[in-house]
Each structure stands twice: as C-alpha cells, then as structure tokens.
Amino acid sequence: MVKYVLHYFKVHGRGESIRLAFKLAGVDYEERNFEFADWPKFKPTFPTQQVPALEVDGQMICQSKAILRYLAREFGFYGKTSLDAAFIDQALDTIEDMWSELNVVFHGPPESRPERMERFLKDVVPPIYATLERLLAQEQAGEFFVGNSITAADLFFFTAVDMANHISKGANTLEKCPKLSALKERIAANPKIAAWLAVRPPEATF
Template identity: 40%
Template sequence: MPNYKLTYFNMRGRGEPIRYIFAYMNAEYEDIRIEPENWPAIKPSIPYGKLPVLEVDGVILHQSLAIGRYLARKAGLSGKTDLDDARIDALLDSIDDFITAFPWSYEVDAEAKKKQDEYLKTAAPPLLAELEKSLGDKQWFVGDSVSLVDFYWDTFSEDLESFHADFAKDYHKLQALKKRVRAIPAIAAWIKRRPITKL
C-alpha cells in the first residue's frame, strides 16, 4: 500500500470526496488539516498555491478531481468501460462548474447571503433537473455500482445545505442517492468518526 498524505483545510469541501474514497478502500492515510490562519505561511510551498494536494510515496498530486480520479481507479469507483468513464467525468465537471461559480463566503452577512441565495435560485434548478434526469430510475449515476460522481454529489450537496438548508430538497431521486451513498458501511463509519466542521 502506498504512503498517502492528504493536505487540505480543516473542513469537508474539496477534501471530502477524497476522504470518502480512502474510507471506501479502507486505506490508511495522513489527514493533514490546515487552519486558515496558517495558510499564508504554507501556501508558497504548495504546487499552484491551491489545496488539496495528495502526496503518494513522495510524489505530490494537485487538483482535487485529478486526485479523485486517480484514487477512484484504485478503489473500483471508476466506470466499467471508457464510455462510462466519460459519462462520470462529464457529470463530475458539470457539478464542479456549479460549485466553482458558487459565491463562497464564510462571513455571515446580508450581502453574501443575498448573492448565495440568488445563485442557488437561478443556477441550481437547471443543474439539479439535469442531474435527476441523468440518474433516472437507476441506483447510481453511471452503471450498476457506486462511483466517484455519487460521492461527489453527496459531499458537495451537504456543503451547499450548510448555506441553504433546502438545497435540492425537492429532488427526491437525488436525495435518495445521498442516502444510498451514506448507507455504504465504510462511508457511514467515516461520517460517524470524522471531525465535526462547519463545512
């Protein structure tokens, strides 16, 4: 088993899908959590100045989706065919586009809340409708088994619910998918033992 070191902030965010994969594959790793006040001193040593990064036997990987895809292949969370992999990638990128454009703000003020509410009001329904259409009556987004995109949907919808409790509540198939992900024994165990953070 390789020696893994995951470095991310002390939050779920873009680190959480990676932590889900480690839990799913029952792999040991060092979960290095950076507090915001320490980030300016650490940032110059991080490739491209962004987290998360994953060190694998001394080799540093950056970009959360690249890390996720790398680990997903090891964990059996990729598609069974090249076409399935392309479908997973397309869904991942669609969710990630939405998340990247979300006006994240950790200061609770009226202006930030207004921007977030407006974004969710206008941008969320088209995305959620497409995701629910992609899921259809299947158990998982792609193929007949859980994949990285199912993990990604669960972790980021949880984060968005921290800002807007009603996010996706009317999309029952997507909500049922979250429950299926969280019913996986390894994921349920991780959620129970993980550090409690705001995001």
C-alpha cells in the same frame, strides 16, 4: 504499500470527496491539516499553490478532481470501460458547475452573502439538479450515476450537496428532487461511508 498524505484545511470542502474515496476503499492515509491563518506560510510548498494536495509516495498531486479521479482509478470507482469513465466525467463536470458557484457564495464580501446565497438557491441549484436527475435517469438501474455501485461522481455529488445544505443553514436543497435525494441516502447508507459520517468532525462555520 503506497503511502498517501492528504494536505488540507480543517474543513470538509473540496477535501471531503477525497476522504470519502479512502473510506469507501478501506485504504489508510495520513492527513495533515492547517489553519486558514497559516495558509500563507504553507502555500509556496505546493506546486499549484492550492489545496487539497495529495502526496503519493512523496510525489505531490494538486487539484481536487485530479486527486479524486486518480484515486477512483486506483480503487475501482471509475467504471469498467472508457465510456463509463466519460459518463462519470460528465457528472463530475456538471457538479463542478455548482461548486464553482458555491465558491462565489463563500468568497465574496460577507455583507452581501445573503443575496449571493439567495441567487445560488434560486438560479443555480434548480437547473443543475434537474440536469443531474436527467443524468441519473439515463443509467439503466438508476441507483447511481454510472453502473450499480458508487463511483467518483456519486462521491463528489454527495459532498457538493452537503456543502450546499450547510451554507444554506441546514436547508434541504434536494427537497424537490426525489431521485437525487434517494441517491444521497443510498450513498450515506454504505456501511463504510456511514461509519465515517458518524465520526467525522462537523463542517466549519463560514
């Protein structure tokens, strides 16, 4: 049996889609968390000096989407064909465009965060959500980004929207996107994911 160890902060962040993949697959893993204040001590121990990082039988993988893609392949959440995988990557990279802007909101000066948040909600979210709705509409069934079951793209989408809503102080950023809103509800309704959502710690306050 493969031993998985996830290293990350005590937040949802970029680690949450990885946790969701484990929960959806029903695969056990160990998680080792640390505080932000302790990061300088742990940082040199990771190959890219970044987290999340995943140990797989003692071998370390860094970069959140590399980890998610690896797990998706292992657990069957990466489509059935190479073309499916390309469409999943297309959605993942589109969502990453939004996540990169979330990083700008997080990490800039605290005093100007309200202005960055306003720009994010006004200028970043609408076009990316519009693109994601078009990608969702391309799928014949229209229930998930690719195929008729949850893939890595859906997990990353769920996590990104959760984070956008969180830093928007609870605002529903999907309010004007009925198809994406329904997708998020379908993901949350999966019994294994719902069980995790019911017990996971709340997101940290930034």
